Amino acid sequence: MAAALPDCGWLRDVPDDRAVIVVADGLFGFLDPDTVATVLREITGHFPHGELVFNAYTPLVARMIANTTTRSVGLPKGYRGFGIADPRELTARCPGLRFVEEQTGVTAPETARLPWFTRFVARLFAHWPAQARRGVWVLRYAFGAEPGRV
């Protein structure tokens, strides 16, 4: 189903009587903060409950992307995609969301398979959340009535 956000008319065709898992992989970094807030408001208002998973960017990384990736796909100079420093910034902006957990590249179980020096750096960065979040950063939130309490 094709859609151009922030238009959420496509939601009308999605059943609203069951839970949903929303996966936004590589999407929010291309959207401005107001569009992300609008889309999340529409989604959390449409479904009775569910979960949201997406890869997030810190404000610094969002700024770096604005000068490289988003420019290369035609977004105007100065365009700033969505970036947050802490997962709770999003719950403040979208009160319907409850923060569940975060996963960073340096704390992922897969780091056990890395060469020793990379593993060492990953362990170091794992104690420094602001730095860890500048790499691969996946956030998970819940919304609506908790399962079993609908």
Ligand SMILES: C[S@@+](CC[C@H](N)C(=O)[O-])C[C@H]1O[C@@H](n2cnc3c(N)ncnc32)[C@H](O)[C@@H]1O
């Ligand atoms: C980095 S790609 C993500 C690719 C995707 N995860 C996949 O595996 O195919 C970013 C995607 O965001 C989409 N996108 C960017 N701005 C959008 C908008 N305003 N509305 C809908 N999609 C948008 C682009 O079309 C692109 O497919």
